[in-house]
Amino acid sequence: MRRTDYEGGALVSGIRRRDFIILLSGVTAAVRPLVARAQQPAMPVVSFVSIRTHETSVRIAGAFRKGLNEAGYVEGQNVTLEYHWLDGRYDRLPSLIADLVHRRVAVIATPGTTPAALAAKAATTTIPIVFGVGEDPVKLGLVTSLARPGGNATGVNFFASEIVAKRLAFLHELVPKAVRIAVLVNPANAATAEATLRDIPVAARAIGLQILVLNGGD
DSSP: OOOEEEETTEEEESSOHHHHHHHHHHHHHHHHHHHHHHHSOOOOEEEEEESSOHHHHHHHHHHHHHHHHHTTOOBTTTBEEEEEEOTTOGGGHHHHHHHHHHTTOSEEEEETOHHHHHHHHHHOSSSOEEEEESSOHHHHTSOSOSSOOOTTEEEEEOOTGGGHHHHHHHHHHHSTTOOEEEEEEOTTSHHHHHHHHHHHHHHHHHTTOEEEEEEOOO
């Protein structure tokens, strides 16, 4: 029968007190690195939000990663990238942006997605937002001015409204006998639809074209 001792208020059965301390020390040494790793801060999360499908956004996502790499951020090494493809479902934007804000991601990137930029701007004043829009970001309320954006949003303007007249002129050259041209808009993409309906009629009248507006959304 093994001896059982009661030493120092602790019951030690089958092993010596010295052996028990050595065993405990070994476990502590093994656990300490795991605890240290668990306490290390997680990598910052950059959320890439696109209203398009993954298939149609591969090139944009690739360019986005390349830009991050050039700035010293490598996916999986010092930054975590999240890709959110909404497949044209504008109705999913509010809940998605709310979740990103709730999780306090490091950056919300919305290249080429004006509604996402507006939703993010409305949802947070602290998380940085990087946008790419076709309309004037000052008129959209995303920034204070082009020279000094201010706030938590910055990005690029594709000046899409400025090239509306040029697009119509090219189309008129292709079909010079056409007098009426159909324009498709997506009501779910309110910002772009409003800008299109505001700018295209003016450009069309300047070259003698009539515009027929059709809803192209779901």
